Amino acid sequence: MSHHFNSPDDVTIAVIGDGFGALLVYTTAVYMGFDPRRIGIFGESTNPVGTYQQFAWNLGQTVLRSESESHFLPADWPTFAQMDAVARRDVTPLFRSIGRKFNPGVSEMLSEAAIVWKSLGYEHRVLGGRKIGWISREPGTPPYFSLYDEDGELVARARHAMLAIGHGPLAFTPVCQAARDNPKTADRVVQAYEAKRYQAGGRYMVIGSGIASVNEWVNILDAGAECIALRRNPQPEEQDLNVPRCLFDGSGIDAFQTLSFDQRLDFLGQALRGTSPSRRGWGDRVAQGRQAGMFDELVGDIASIDSGSAGLSVTVKALNGNQVALDLTGIVAGTGFVKSALSLPLFRRLVEHYGVPLERERIQLKTNCGVPPLDRPDSRLCMMGIQANTVVPNGDTIAGLKYIARRFVGDVARAEKLRRRSFPSRLAMQVGLARKTVRALRAVRKTEQLA
Amino acid sequence: MCPTPTGRIHTRTATLTLPALLGLILSLITGREDWIVLIGVFLLLGVALDAGVYSWILKYQPPWMTGILALVEFGLLYALAQILELDLRPAEAIIFYWVSWTLATATRIALLPIASLTYLESSGEFRRVEWSIPPQQASIPILADVESPPTPGSLIAAATVGSGSLLEKKPSPSAIHPIDRSASG
Numbered sequence: 001m002s003h004h005f006n007s008p009d010d011v012t013i014a015v016i017g018d019g020f021g022a023l024l025v026y027t028t029a030v031y032m033g034f035d036p037r038r039i040g041i042f043g044e045s046t047n048p049v050g051t052y053q054q055f056a057w058n059l060g061q062t063v064l065r066s067e068s069e070s071h072f073l074p075a076d077w078p079t080f081a082q083m084d085a086v087a088r089r090d091v092t093p094l095f096r097s098i099g100r101k102f103n104p105g106v107s108e109m110l111s112e113a114a115i116v117w118k119s120l121g122y123e124h125r126v127l128g129g130r131k132i133g134w135i136s137r138e139p140g141t142p143p144y145f146s147l148y149d150e151d152g153e154l155v156a157r158a159r160h161a162m163l164a165i166g167h168g169p170l171a172f173t174p175v176c177q178a179a180r181d182n183p184k185t186a187d188r189v190v191q192a193y194e195a196k197r198y199q200a201g202g203r204y205m206v207i208g209s210g211i212a213s214v215n216e217w218v219n220i221l222d223a224g225a226e227c228i229a230l231r232r233n234p235q236p237e238e239q240d241l242n243v244p245r246c247l248f249d250g251s252g253i254d255a256f257q258t259l260s261f262d263q264r265l266d267f268l269g270q271a272l273r274g275t276s277p278s279r280r281g282w283g284d285r286v287a288q289g290r291q292a293g294m295f296d297e298l299v300g301d302i303a304s305i306d307s308g309s310a311g312l313s314v315t316v317k318a319l320n321g322n323q324v325a326l327d328l329t330g331i332v333a334g335t336g337f338v339k340s341a342l343s344l345p346l347f348r349r350l351v352e353h354y355g356v357p358l359e360r361e362r363i364q365l366k367t368n369c370g371v372p373p374l375d376r377p378d379s380r381l382c383m384m385g386i387q388a389n390t391v392v393p394n395g396d397t398i399a400g401l402k403y404i405a406r407r408f409v410g411d412v413a414r415a416e417k418l419r420r421r422s423f424p425s426r427l428a429m430q431v432g433l434a435r436k437t438v439r440a441l442r443a444v445r446k447t448e449q450l451a
Numbered sequence: 452m453c454p455t456p457t458g459r460i461h462t463r464t465a466t467l468t469l470p471a472l473l474g475l476i477l478s479l480i481t482g483r484e485d486w487i488v489l490i491g492v493f494l495l496l497g498v499a500l501d502a503g504v505y506s507w508i509l510k511y512q513p514p515w516m517t518g519i520l521a522l523v524e525f526g527l528l529y530a531l532a533q534i535l536e537l538d539l540r541p542a543e544a545i546i547f548y549w550v551s552w553t554l555a556t557a558t559r560i561a562l563l564p565i566a567s568l569t570y571l572e573s574s575g576e577f578r579r580v581e582w583s584i585p586p587q588q589a590s591i592p593i594l595a596d597v598e599s600p601p602t603p604g605s606l607i608a609a610a611t612v613g614s615g616s617l618l619e620k621k622p623s624p625s626a627i628h629p630i631d632r633s634a635s636g
């Protein structure tokens with residue numbers, strides 16, 4: 001650092017955001033050889049899994065959507081199935097993984113995350129304890145960014161910054177939004193990612209056929225209630241992990257990036273539309289529900305939502321043009337998050353002030369996830385997570401976050417002429433973390449596999 | 452994994468390093484060079500299969516396929532060793548093949564991801580930790596560089612003008628763009 005950088009909160013790498021992305025940039029940087037003191041995490045929480053954990057809890061998620069390779073150790077070996085097998089002295093996870101039927105349990109995965117962040121001193125590098133409200137590119141040499149909080153107070157300065165602030169607000173269709181704004185119906189229309197409780201004997205409609213929706217079908221049936229699944233597409237595709245398999249790999253991501261930005265948006269629209277995974281346990285549960293007359297499906301759109309005798313009176317316009325009126329206890333929208341970059345205040349300000357280019361309300365990132373025009377090779381400003389899935393299609397998964405984190409840290413290492421950690425030291429670090437994880441897994445109750 | 456042809460060849464070559472070392476040691480100890488020759492033949496056979504067969508029929512290679520390919524390659528290598536009349540007894544060649552295969556598999560699973568951080572996500576290729584497509588090749592609108600100071604009157608200017616200190620307060624951005632907290636879920 002040059003003489004410009006005197007304050008304790010001046011760092012080489014700043015991560016704005018305190019979730020999964022922040023943890024993965026941090027672990028990657030330490031693994032590559034950065035001194036933790038050169039890294040700063042800027043957000044409110046020292047727990048990088050808190051945001052995800054809340055959503056997962058609300059959704060009732062017990063196993064991850066992703067497979068054995070997606071977890072929090074810096075490098076890709078050992079896989080989660082391998083550690084699970086050693087911890088429990090049971091080869092089943094290995095066989096399941098070979099057949100691509102292994103999904104790490106949420107509690108197991110979060111235990112690993114805790115091992116990683118505690119062992120590598122992550123929480124000591126969460127600086128300021130505040131959200132970042134504004135970033136400015138400071139002119140002159142050396143290049144750096146100033147980070148300000150929501151009150152305009154300077155929090156830190158950083159040579160390179162990664163924006164990892166996660167999703168926008170929860171998304172609702174206009175009809176559902178209107179019902180939420182209406183005091184008579186507001187509390188009966190909820191999002192899959194919100195906290196909720198089902199009543200035995202109730203009847204609920206679940207909008208969408210993605211993984212969050214399918215999860216809710218099962219939650220409703222398990223609560224002894226009736227479930228009506230409503231979706232727009234007659235034929236949902238069967239695919240775990242949000243996007244088609246080879247798209248996750250280098251070759252797939254390379255091919256994706258050769259498309260124009262517009263084509264990529266269209267492709268994501270297609271690939272991410274209403275995909276639902278096959279889960280043995282879930283499939284059986286839904287089949288039982290269907291047989292018992294507790295589960296049904298509709299293809300169409302909600303035309304209106306009013307209060308009714310059972311709680312809600314809902315009209316659905318079916319695909320064939322028929323209107324169906326239904327009495328329901330409530331509606332659960334599995335419609336995800338608002339994808340518009342403008343829904344996140346920090347991004348909206350950057351767009352307005354620096355003219356960051358937008359296309360269909362998504363930031364037109366460079367192919368290295370850089371934010372134009374602020375990003376430059378000697379002082380990178382990058383983005384990860386859902387906002388970066390226009391460059392890395394699985395950007396909002398652990399695997400995609402890792403993909404971006406590694407390349408971003410690689411760029412920073414080159415810009416800073418970092419002396420990289422040696423192979424033996426990397427191996428020792430990885431094996432050390434894996435051993436601690438194995439020990440921790442022994443104390444965690446085994447989560448039932450659903451696939 | 453969905454290995455590219457290059458990825459397959461990189462992987463094949465890297466994973467046969469330890470078997471080659473083992474073959475070399477055995478050749479030196481026994482004075483029979485056919486141990487190392489067998490690994491050479493294995494490498495050539497593997498590269499030919501990688502480039503000419505697997506890359507076309509196995510775009511996505513599920514993990515369980517590894518065992519099947521090992522058996523196929525064992526059969527082919529055994530036949531080649533017979534044709535080339537290598538100076539190894541059948542039992543020696545069989546044991547040496549499976550020990551080599553185990554070493555190669557262990558290298559692929561455990562060592563390569565540590566040696567190259569992006570090995571798995573780069574379809575089995577050893578790439579620099581870099582983006583696949585340099586931003587210079589991408590089509591994005593040409594924008595002004597922000598090297599020049601921000602326009603006077605902007606938020607940055609308001610925070611820094613006359614202060615000389617970066618600790619000077621800026622007007623709150625959220626005061627300019629009030630956040631709709633009701634919509635934030």
Ligand SMILES: Cc1cc2nc3c(=O)[nH]c(=O)nc-3n(C[C@H](O)[C@H](O)[C@H](O)COP(=O)(O)OP(=O)(O)OC[C@H]3O[C@@H](n4cnc5c(N)ncnc54)[C@H](O)[C@@H]3O)c2cc1C
Binds near residue numbers: 043056063164166399
């Ligand atoms: C229910 C659910 C299940 C999932 N299951 C899987 C799975 O099985 N496998 C998988 O690979 N992925 C899964 N994902 C996706 C995974 O959670 C996301 O990929 C990941 O959490 C995104 O990480 P992130 O850092 O971008 O965002 P987050 O983890 O959401 O973290 C962003 C953080 O930044 C904070 N923040 C926001 N604004 C600011 C600001 N201005 N300044 C500072 N901090 C700010 C937020 O409060 C938040 O804590 C799941 C997601 C959900 C919601």
